[in-house]
Amino acid sequence: MSSESRPWHVESSIVSKRTSNPIRKVIDQLNVPPNPAKQLVSLSIGDPTLYGNLPPPETATSTLAAKSTDLKSNGYLHSCGSPVARDAVAKAYTNSTLTYTSDDVVLASGCSGAIEMAISVLGNEGDNILLPRPGFSLYQTICESKGIECRHYNLLPEKMWEADLADMQSKIDSKTKAIIINNPSNPCGSVFSLQHLREIAQLAAKNKVPIIADEIYAHMTFSGTSFHSLVEVGKEVPVLVTSGLAKRYMVPGWRLGWILIHDPIGAFAEVRKGLLALSTLILGANSVVQAATKSILENTPVSYMEHNMSILETNAKYCTARVQEIPELFAIQPLGAMYMMVGIKEGAIEAKLFDEVEFSRQLLIEQSVAVLPGSCFGLQHFFRLVVCAPIDKLQIAFDRIAEFCHTHSLIQSRDVVVNGLAAVKLTEE
Amino acid sequence: MSSESRPWHVESSIVSKRTSNPIRKVIDQLNVPPNPAKQLVSLSIGDPTLYGNLPPPETATSTLAAKSTDLKSNGYLHSCGSPVARDAVAKAYTNSTLTYTSDDVVLASGCSGAIEMAISVLGNEGDNILLPRPGFSLYQTICESKGIECRHYNLLPEKMWEADLADMQSKIDSKTKAIIINNPSNPCGSVFSLQHLREIAQLAAKNKVPIIADEIYAHMTFSGTSFHSLVEVGKEVPVLVTSGLAKRYMVPGWRLGWILIHDPIGAFAEVRKGLLALSTLILGANSVVQAATKSILENTPVSYMEHNMSILETNAKYCTARVQEIPELFAIQPLGAMYMMVGIKEGAIEAKLFDEVEFSRQLLIEQSVAVLPGSCFGLQHFFRLVVCAPIDKLQIAFDRIAEFCHTHSLIQSRDVVVNGLAAVKLTEE
Ligand SMILES: Cc1ncc(COP(=O)(O)O)c(C=O)c1O
Ligand SMILES: Cc1ncc(COP(=O)(O)O)c(C=O)c1O
Numbered sequence: 001m002s003s004e005s006r007p008w009h010v011e012s013s014i015v016s017k018r019t020s021n022p023i024r025k026v027i028d029q030l031n032v033p034p035n036p037a038k039q040l041v042s043l044s045i046g047d048p049t050l051y052g053n054l055p056p057p058e059t060a061t062s063t064l065a066a067k068s069t070d071l072k073s074n075g076y077l078h079s080c081g082s083p084v085a086r087d088a089v090a091k092a093y094t095n096s097t098l099t100y101t102s103d104d105v106v107l108a109s110g111c112s113g114a115i116e117m118a119i120s121v122l123g124n125e126g127d128n129i130l131l132p133r134p135g136f137s138l139y140q141t142i143c144e145s146k147g148i149e150c151r152h153y154n155l156l157p158e159k160m161w162e163a164d165l166a167d168m169q170s171k172i173d174s175k176t177k178a179i180i181i182n183n184p185s186n187p188c189g190s191v192f193s194l195q196h197l198r199e200i201a202q203l204a205a206k207n208k209v210p211i212i213a214d215e216i217y218a219h220m221t222f223s224g225t226s227f228h229s230l231v232e233v234g235k236e237v238p239v240l241v242t243s244g245l246a247k248r249y250m251v252p253g254w255r256l257g258w259i260l261i262h263d264p265i266g267a268f269a270e271v272r273k274g275l276l277a278l279s280t281l282i283l284g285a286n287s288v289v290q291a292a293t294k295s296i297l298e299n300t301p302v303s304y305m306e307h308n309m310s311i312l313e314t315n316a317k318y319c320t321a322r323v324q325e326i327p328e329l330f331a332i333q334p335l336g337a338m339y340m341m342v343g344i345k346e347g348a349i350e351a352k353l354f355d356e357v358e359f360s361r362q363l364l365i366e367q368s369v370a371v372l373p374g375s376c377f378g379l380q381h382f383f384r385l386v387v388c389a390p391i392d393k394l395q396i397a398f399d400r401i402a403e404f405c406h407t408h409s410l411i412q413s414r415d416v417v418v419n420g421l422a423a424v425k426l427t428e429e
Numbered sequence: 430m431s432s433e434s435r436p437w438h439v440e441s442s443i444v445s446k447r448t449s450n451p452i453r454k455v456i457d458q459l460n461v462p463p464n465p466a467k468q469l470v471s472l473s474i475g476d477p478t479l480y481g482n483l484p485p486p487e488t489a490t491s492t493l494a495a496k497s498t499d500l501k502s503n504g505y506l507h508s509c510g511s512p513v514a515r516d517a518v519a520k521a522y523t524n525s526t527l528t529y530t531s532d533d534v535v536l537a538s539g540c541s542g543a544i545e546m547a548i549s550v551l552g553n554e555g556d557n558i559l560l561p562r563p564g565f566s567l568y569q570t571i572c573e574s575k576g577i578e579c580r581h582y583n584l585l586p587e588k589m590w591e592a593d594l595a596d597m598q599s600k601i602d603s604k605t606k607a608i609i610i611n612n613p614s615n616p617c618g619s620v621f622s623l624q625h626l627r628e629i630a631q632l633a634a635k636n637k638v639p640i641i642a643d644e645i646y647a648h649m650t651f652s653g654t655s656f657h658s659l660v661e662v663g664k665e666v667p668v669l670v671t672s673g674l675a676k677r678y679m680v681p682g683w684r685l686g687w688i689l690i691h692d693p694i695g696a697f698a699e700v701r702k703g704l705l706a707l708s709t710l711i712l713g714a715n716s717v718v719q720a721a722t723k724s725i726l727e728n729t730p731v732s733y734m735e736h737n738m739s740i741l742e743t744n745a746k747y748c749t750a751r752v753q754e755i756p757e758l759f760a761i762q763p764l765g766a767m768y769m770m771v772g773i774k775e776g777a778i779e780a781k782l783f784d785e786v787e788f789s790r791q792l793l794i795e796q797s798v799a800v801l802p803g804s805c806f807g808l809q810h811f812f813r814l815v816v817c818a819p820i821d822k823l824q825i826a827f828d829r830i831a832e833f834c835h836t837h838s839l840i841q842s843r844d845v846v847v848n849g850l851a852a853v854k855l856t857e858e
Binding site: 016045064270271284 | 438439444448449476479490495498502504537539545549551553554606637639679680681696699703704706713714715716719
């Protein structure tokens with residue numbers, strides 16, 4: 001058949017075919033009509049700008065407005081970012097024991113762009129990378145797009161979502177090119193202790209596997225919990241830290257992320273060059289936002305962060321307390337970020353609702369409350385809440401979740417509260 | 430040797446190793462000190478914001494400033510872009526015979542991001558893509574990064590830089606996944622006629638090879654020349670048009686580009702899905718710029734573009750006229766965009782300066798004028814000028830270029846002007 005008579009169908013590339021969001025299939029099942037009698041309350045979308053109660057700081061909005069019209073911030077910049085912006089990022093990580101310069105910083109199109117570059121510079125098709133389970137689904141999307149095998153290590157709910165180090169170790173082989181650590185965690189809201197980070201760094205060093213530390217929720221911790229970056233404990237391990245403005249400054253749409261190259265032992269010479277090369281492909285970060293970055297990082301008052309974190313902490317505590325009143329559910333109290341995972345107790349609720357997708361679907365249909373099934377993050381029998389919504393919304397949501405659980409409860413005497421963590425163990429054993 | 434005693438060197442990925450800007454090596458040779466007695470005049474950088482004489486329109490800067498503080502434009506958007514911005518782009522291509530909707534538009538991180546996605550969705554490792562020579566080097570960088578073979582088809586200086594269709598045809602085989610057409614052209618400043626575009630579309634249709642039409646300089650043409658998009662003649666050929674705000678609105682740093690999916694015969698169903706999938710990887714375009722895009726596209730007065738184009742046309746004509754006075758050089762008069770290629774006549778200048786890299790190097794060392802050797806775009810014995818600088822700078826630059834050529838001339842009686850195009854042919858035969 002000549003090419004002229006063939007019907008013309010253009011095939012898409014292998015890469016595009018293997019690029020898919022693993023949560024798509026789950027989300028599609030949630031495409032159901034909410035209860036028309038009840039207004040939708042969404043606790044499913046990880047966008048802190050949604051309700052207006054967590055606005056960006058003046059240092060971000062006013063500076064961006066000023067730079068929009070100064071006629072100096074519209075041109076091409078170095079593919080790794082402007083020296084001033086990179087320097088400001090480097091300074092944010094510099095302290096009495098650790099020094100970074102602008103050469104250690106590569107700006108990118110959001111933290112997503114930073115993660116994409118970090119994975120791209122370390123992994124080849126056929127290699128593998130270790131990802132947390134439960135974890136942010138983009139890691140998997142990017143790895144699969146590149147033909148890199150995803151190997152998941154477990155986070156343990158009974159240990160405040162610490163990584164299962166034995167599991168992590170067991171997944172490493174000669175083709176393991178990186179371990180992704182996400183701290184504070186989406187979806188868990190967990191924050192690793194310095195001690196746990198040390199153990200992770202030791203494991204990585206022992207195996208000579210570099211770390212990608214996704215710290216987009218850096219410093220977003222509740223009272224009594226401190227954030228520690230992996231770089232603080234990584235004296236023997238090279239780390240690519242990925243982060244950005246999105247969550248700390250409540251501007252996810254601005255797409256300003258970065259990689260901090262932490263290379264205490266000089267293992268990253270080639271990787272550094274590789275990142276520079278990869279940065280030339282799309283010149284990710286907007287020039288006006290870059291021009292505002294120094295002001296955002298250096299002039300945002302501490303009170304801004306404190307205010308946001310007090311809102312998030314109040315909300316997280318409220319959610320935890322409400323979950324504790326619902327005998328069919330259990331919560332692992334979050335220590336930071338803006339998420340929490342809620343477990344469904346086996347045997348406490350109609351069997352079909354122990355399936356987290358069915359639980360989320362029915363909750364939407366009956367009560368118009370949107371949550372994300374844990375399977376979006378690789379974990380069954382949990383669902384994730386975003387704790388950003390104002391308390392009055394959270395109250396409505398929890399009144400309905402409570403009613404939903406009561407309606408479908410299997411607990412004979414609903415006064416008996418089953419221990420949540422015990423229930424988890426039960427399921428696993 | 431146990432992994433503990435091995436020195437730790439992290440290897441970078443194959444992809445990062447094969448990602449390189451082909452012009453890097455050329456540029457490195459230009460890393461020489463300019464003449465300290467003469468202030469540098471740069472005609473080498475394709476950034477129209479450099480001299481301040483071509484500012485962005487009010488519709489861009491004021492709208493961006495307003496959107497920076499409205500607290501409504503900071504959140505996550507659809508990975509392909511906001512419906513409003515996509516719709517505005519679709520409308521810009523819609524006319525009495527062609528209709529597009531927001532579904533036909535994918536926003537990206539600049540036109541670079543759009544090109545990256547277009548190449549990524551069509552080509553696999555081991556396939557080939559046809560690129561113009563001379564041409565914008567990013568095409569090659571992206572293809573090589575993905576392991577896609579670059580096959581260059583010639584643009585013909587003696588035919589106002591039209592594509593050599595016979596050459597193009599001869600480069601196509603079963604592994605050819607796209608032809609990249611760049612019109613108006615960087616580095617040539619050429620603009621294709623409707624007739625030539627028709628011939629290209631016919632060639633593509635006959636071979637059933639889709640087109641990537643890089644039209645980032647769309648509508649940037651001089652008096653007497655009209656811009657035509659490939660979609661106007663592509664009734665039988667699917668086209669991915671890549672474009673953006675960068676050059677028409679003089680905001681290259683804003684990183685707002687797009688793909689327009691032109692699919693008159695329904696060949697792109699799979700490609701459409703692939704682009705959607707690829708867009709989820711980094712969520713390229715900034716939300717505040719997206720919020721401003723409709724106003725930029727719909728409210729920028731025609732007079733803004735007319736004013737810019739009259740500056741660029743005046744400059745281009747001035748440069749052409751000045752080149753015509755220099756017997757060692759010849760120019761192909763540009764019809765649009767903001768570039769021109771200047772040819773060096775063989776035998777008219779010291780032999781070593783017939784080498785365009787050496788010419789550019791010596792011009793910088795002696796005269797402090799920066800131009801880019803044609804080899805940056807794949808073509809020897811030419812250099813590229815950016816015609817954006819104000820006339821007084823262009824005047825200084827050309828006074829010096831003239832002096833430089835005079836100093837190094839081999840022409841016995843400098844009154845005899847050798848015909849430039851004849852010289853080109855001479856070199857090729
Ligand atoms: C853990 C984690 N990393 C990265 C990102 C992406 O950040 P950005 O919006 O800057 O691309 C997110 C966004 O939700 C996230 O939760
Ligand atoms: C032909 C061509 N295409 C694409 C681009 C890149 O455009 P953007 O800055 O929007 O990525 C350029 C920039 O110079 C160009 O000359």
